Ligand SMILES: Cc1ncc(C[n+]2csc(CCOP(=O)(O)OP(=O)(O)O)c2C)c(N)n1
């Protein structure tokens with residue numbers, strides 16, 4: 001309510017001041033003294049672990065560990081005052097580094113991602129931290145890590161769907177069904193079945209975020225694409241596919257939504273799925289035409305039947321849902 005929010009806003013601003021004070025004495029923020037003040041470091045999160053891995057082991061490098069926000073300004077000012085130069089090491093996009101500009105006078109030089117002392121893109125690694133420290137503190141940190149011979153046992157290989165996974169049979173049938181169309185588009189989603197993007201299937205064109213398969217398929221159909229196919233897992237469907245489906249149902253959009261139902265959340269380790277046993281009822285409850293909510297077991301022996309079913313539903317100029325069902329073999333094995 002506006003009258004309350006005005007009063008609460010005062011309290012909120014006061015809280016910010018209190019949180020800033022708490023941050024200075026937080027056990028998650030720490031000023032580590034060091035004897036060699038030619039280079040100081042500010043590091044947060046996993047970057048602090050990388051720093052501890054590669055920094056001199058004699059405790060000579062002063063550094064501030066950030067684990068609680070807002071930034072502990074007093075600690076940071078002290079580090080800059082005591083050291084000749086300071087590097088900020090943080091994972092992902094620079095957040096602390098630009099924030100320091102609001103804390104420190106402009107003449108202070110800050111090394112980090114913004115001046116490319118650390119790579120701006122890609123994953124932050126201990127090696128990247130090592131290289132940056134060795135460039136700023138030559139002789140104190142070696143540029144090269146100890147190297148190990150490549151394993152003869154574990155060899156790199158691209159990720160792939162498990163052999164025997166039902167998603168494989170869905171993609172095999174989908175590719176057969178799509179073969180007769182000129183410019184089909186398949187909108188993927190997030191889960192094990194995203195691997196359908198890769199060889200040998202190369203079956204999906206997009207993968208954006210949870211639930212985007214259905215909304216993107218609808219958008220493409222609105223723009224005239226046919227067939228426009230969404231492929232989504234049962235868990236992602238109940239996470240954020242249902243709202244998009246309702247929209248597509250309301251407009252009877254000519255899209256084919258394949259729900260590849262493996263009765264679990266395979267990609268994140270086999271947790272229970274919210275819609276198990278009621279996927280079809282959910283679709284019909286949202287308003288899908290029961291004549292176009294069809295189910296099939298995704299088994300190799302059903303390849304031809306599944307292909308024909310998909311083609312039939314793609315040719316239907318309205319919304320259809322194909323539920324292809326087979327339990328994830330990893331989950332099934334664990335249950336056994
Ligand atoms: C917003 C969001 N929350 C959670 C996740 C983590 N996550 C990755 S895949 C996935 C669900 C996969 O389950 P399903 O759609 O059933 O596909 P499966 O892996 O079982 O084939 C989840 C929750 C995510 N990627 N995004």
Ligand code: SF4
Pocket residue numbers: 160161162164165166167192262266267328329330331
């Ligand atoms: S974990 Fe399950 S769903 Fe994922 S690829 Fe393997 S069999 Fe398929």
